[in-house]
Amino acid sequence: MSTFNYTILTILGCGLVTWLSRILPFILLKKFNLSETVLEYLSFVPIVIMSALWFSSLFTQHLGHLPTVNWPNLIASGPTLLSAILSKNLLVIVLVGVCSLGVIRLIAGN
Amino acid sequence: MNAELTIKSAIRETLPTVFGYLGIGVAFGLVGHAAGLSPIIIFLMSAIIYGGSAQFITVSLLATSSPILSIIATTFLINSRMILLSLTIAPYFEHKSLTDNILIGTLLTDESFALGMNKLNYTDNQLNFPWLNTANLIAYLTWVMASLIGALLGNFIQNPARFGLDFAIVAMFIGLLYLQVIADKRLNYLLQVTVIGLTLGLTYLGLIIIPSSLLVLVVTIVGCILGVFFKKIWRH
Known part of the structure; x- marks a missing residue:
């Protein structure tokens, strides 16, 4: 199979399973219909999924061992959270986040 | 945000989140280019899979020429959190036609999901097709265009991580999480903070044994169970 066909087939397969989900x-x-308990369960999905996406970026995984802290991401989360509290504006929050990490990497020199 | 559920209000409320997707979309295009994929392949990946961070994994598996089925299975596992998102949104569209439901589901993503959940706090627990479909479309078009731009920029930028662009999506989730916590009237503040704290613990412990492709899904499933449990305890 050519590389192009291999890539296209993979993309189509991945697209199909994601679409079905x-x-x-x-x-x-x-x-x-969903029961009252299931609906209550689902009411926690937004905060848990967003926290999990955030927190998983704060660590580096070493399967079988304790994760290590991803310091640049952790430090950049500080000003980002502060800007969320002060501005309540997503655009400001994203810009502060990106600039914070950019500055941290500049200082750390990598 | 306000109670208005129109195309216009959706555009106004979705635009600020565009920059989060723009950052990570451009980063994806750059990474894809660095992995040797052509702009057209990068464009097709974003347009067809539309899997956000999952696509980074797909690229790395493609680059190592993994078997097709294992790439598809991995992508499914990472994106299976979409099942939870859809399951949460679907009850608000139960009374709409099957076509409307499929359209909403097809373009639903973390960002429009979070916006929709936020919106519910202002609309007396209502969502409608024009509003969410518009939010979905804006997120989709941004993602696809940003990926393509990144793929084309790849010829000029060598080390994309240097600019902190990869943090755009994390920053967006921090912002959306905070806005959700202060706006959610169904769950009280203390309960939400407790559940977020538990999620941090679960994520930390989960990282030891759960492969990263499954981590967010497993943590979300367990975290929501703990949430229901704590809500029950505090009610008594």
Whole structure:
């Protein structure tokens, strides 16, 4: 198989499984109703998933061993969180975050 | 944010988040270019998979010529958190047509999901098709265009990490998380902070034994169970 076909087939397969993950809950929920407990469970999804995406970036994984702290990301999170509290504006928050990490890497020299 | 659920209000409320996706999209294009993928392949990946951070993993697996099925399985596992997002959003569209449901599901992403959850706090727990579809479309177009721009810029920029662009998406989640916590009326403040603290512990412990492709999914499943548990305890 040529490299091009290999790549295209992989992209199509990955696209299909991701699409199914996205749409199947919508199709199934038209047929079934969720119980009160499941709805309560789902009400925690937003904060947990966003925290997990954030926290997992603060560490470097070493499977089987304790993770190490990703200091640049941890330090950059400080001004980012502060800008969230002060501005409540996503654009400002993202710009502060990117600039913070940029400055930290500049100082650290890598 | 306000109670207005129109295309116009969706554009106004989604635009600030565009920069988060722009940063990470450009970074993805640059990484793809560095891994030897052509701009058209990078464009197709973003347009067809639309998997955010999962695509970085897909690129690294493609670069090592992994078997197709193992790449697909890995991508599915990383993106299976989409099942939870869709499951959370779907009840708000139950009464809409199947086509509308499939369209909303097809372009749903972390960013439009988080915006939608935030919006619920202002609209008396309502979402509609024009609003969320617009937020979805803006996120999708930004992601695809940003990836392409990154792929083309790859000819000029050698070390993209230097500029801190890869932190754009983390910063966006920090912002969305904070806005969600201060706006969510269904869960009280102390409970939310507790659950976030537990998530930090779970993430730390999870990193020891759970491969990174599964980490966010497993942590989310367990974290939500703990949330329900603590809510029950405090009610009594």
